[in-house]
Amino acid sequence: MTLSPKATQVRFDADQMWVELEDGRTLGVPLAWFPRLFDASPADLGEVQISPYGLHWETLDEDISIAGLLAGRSDRTMFPKNRAA
Numbered sequence: 219m220t221l222s223p224k225a226t227q228v229r230f231d232a233d234q235m236w237v238e239l240e241d242g243r244t245l246g247v248p249l250a251w252f253p254r255l256f257d258a259s260p261a262d263l264g265e266v267q268i269s270p271y272g273l274h275w276e277t278l279d280e281d282i283s284i285a286g287l288l289a290g291r292s293d294r295t296m297f298p299k300n301r302a303a
Contacts, residue, residue, distance in 0.1 A: 222284040225268045230260070237273070237287060251292030254280045 227238040235255060237245040249256040255263060258278055267274045272283040282293075 221270060222288055224270050225273060225284055228266045228268065228273060230255075230263050237284070239284070245287050247287055252280065252282065253293060254278045 223239040223241040223243070225237050226240050229236045229238075230249070233249050235247045235249055235252070237247065239245065254275070255278065258275075262275065262277055265275055265277055267276070272281060272286070274281050280293075
């Protein structure tokens with residue numbers, strides 16, 4: 219099994235999450251893809267925990283995999299239940 223590259227840093231601007239990867243890439247992801255992050259305070263966003271598999275925010279109950287970000291997947295809970303993401 220091949221693991222995705224690990225995140226080394228996460229930062230935010232007004233509407234993007236920027237994830238730096240150990241292989242030198244930087245992913246820019248719209249915060250609108252992740253409603254819990256979009257509505258979070260800067261202090262809560264700063265509480266991100268980086269693991270070998272992805273990103274975790276305990277207080278926001280949010281987990282995002284690096285593999286999912288690389289595949290362009292957003293938070294599926296943001297879509298109506300009858301609509302496929």
